[in-house]
Amino acid sequence: MNATSFSQHAASWYAATANSASERQALQGEAHCDVCVVGAGFTGISAALHLAEKGLKVIVLEASRVGFGASGRNGGQIVNSYSRDMDVIETKYGEQTARALGDMAFEGNRIIRERVDTYNIDCDLRDGNLFAACNDKQLRGLREHKALWERYGHDRLEMLEGNTYRREVSSDRYVGALVDHSGGHLHPLNLVLGQAAAFESMGGVIYEQTPLVKLEHGSPVTLRTPEGEVNAERVVMAGNAYLSGVLPELEGKSMPCGTQVITTEPLDEAQAKEVLPNGMAVEDCNYLLDYYRLTRDNRLIYGGGVNYGGEDPADIEALIRPKLEKTFPQLKGVKIDYAWSGTFLMTLNRLPQLGVLNDNVYFAQGYSGHGVTCTHLAGRLIAEVMTGRDERYDAFAGLPHMPFPGGRLLRVPLSAVGAWYYQTRDRLGI
Known part of the structure; x- marks a missing residue:
């Protein structure tokens, strides 16, 4: 360091x-x-x-x-498995590796809960997270995702088809969702x-x-x-x-990547209940995804996007506020009390x-x-x-971990080009 x-x-x-x-x-x-x-x-x-x-x-x-x-x-969301899910691991690395990693895919979640219980850690732990589909292709992917996780023994999942997702999220952006009742969120x-x-x-x-x-x-x-x-x-x-x-x-x-987060002023009880009625953490299914949740004092924490290379943008609020207001137009103009960046490490x-x-x-x-x-x-x-x-x-x-194409000099622009490609596919729903 x-x-x-x-x-x-x-x-x-x-x-x-x-x-x-x-x-x-x-x-x-x-x-x-x-x-x-x-x-x-x-x-x-x-x-x-x-x-x-x-x-x-x-x-x-x-x-x-x-x-x-x-x-x-970070966003404070307890999301199971890995950034590459088990079907990709099966295809690329074989059944034996997939089974070994699959047996551990939900263990990190359990360790967190064991730590909180054993050591009486006050970290605002709440249950439930939701994956929101922005188009029909993503919704089909969530159905496949549910079947895949259930094949590896994880059965605390619920599909919300059509507008039933509004039980959990008051937004017009989605066409359905998958709830992981074993997931959750906390104060990291x-x-x-x-x-x-x-x-x-x-x-x-x-x-x-x-x-x-x-x-x-x-x-x-x-x-x-x-x-x-x-x-x-x-x-x-x-x-x-x-x-x-x-x-x-x-x-x-590996490559450092930045993500940005904003936090609103406290919402009143009615606003908070309207936006996320049951207090679930949410992330969408886009390649460069948005993620959000409510805090214990009813602030909305909202993050999104990736900045390859990890440099901080000049104006975080200007970058993330439009995403928040697209998801929740009812919060247009809400005061933002906090804005920050964080850097995570990505492998190829x-x-x-x-x-x-x-x-x-x-x-x-x-x-x-x-x-x-x-x-x-x-x-x-x-x-x-x-x-x-x-x-x-x-x-x-x-x-096996391979170097990023282009080495340290070109890994950032090449990754940005790849991200643009997948963003375009997300927008077109293909």
Whole structure:
């Protein structure tokens, strides 16, 4: 994680309503541990907590604050499976790989709920998310999606044909929807802060404002920071999109992408009930999708689009407000209280990238927009592989990850061209 990272959380509704604003000290001097985790987002904190529960001595290094990156500023939606679904995995990687990944496709969701219950984490957890079809082709896709997930044992699904979707969403944009009653939404920053506190209660140590300057492979591994160093038997690299310059061999096989989010002023009870009558989280089925949900104080959080390369747009509200007002014309002119960007990491095959370097430096990254659930699964798998169970981790580690076409120089414009193509197909319904 490089030294250019910002020192404080983005000015989001999440940061404004975080349960804890306390800061942790930076590392000074030398420290030793069984496992050093780099990055205090969902992946890093999930792995650290799982490892601490197994009795290992764990230190976490964070360049900024716990939950600074995508983990603390995403849409807050609990969406099952992966960014590439099981039918694509079956076709590209075979039945054995598909079955292995399919058996884990809904586990991240369960891990989150276990954490919330076990450690009494206050993160506004609510049930239910909905996939909304914008055209008939997408609706057919949702029917196929339902059948596919049910084939892998997930049966808490409900098709809403025709206008029955209005039971959940008061918008003219859609032609039907699929409800996942096991999904949900939450306050992601409070979730990661709650897990960090649980980790520390078990003797774990987190150093904030401590960027990794240099990693020296060996046994132990030496991790050098501006004012100290950690010597660790094993390392977990969990910086995701905010990790650069330390493991260059991984950077060509992933690409940072930005997404933007706005949050309205609190809606009155009648407005909120009209927009989302039962408080479900929603995402549409477009290639560059919109996603939205209500907060505990009846604000509408609305996000959408992807900015390849991860650069922040000049005016986030101007970019996202038209999407919100197209979906909900009844909210035209609503005051926007918060607007922010977040960066996630995308892989070419849209599947998580897990692996190990030199037998003792593990990495997990590239969730391609499905990070809330996949990160929690990755943390458990890292703890498993470090304590003797490797087959589940290896199912991901064995996936081939190719570099983006055009390399680091051309991956952004080429991806933008591809996105334009799929956006055009979405608009035409083909």
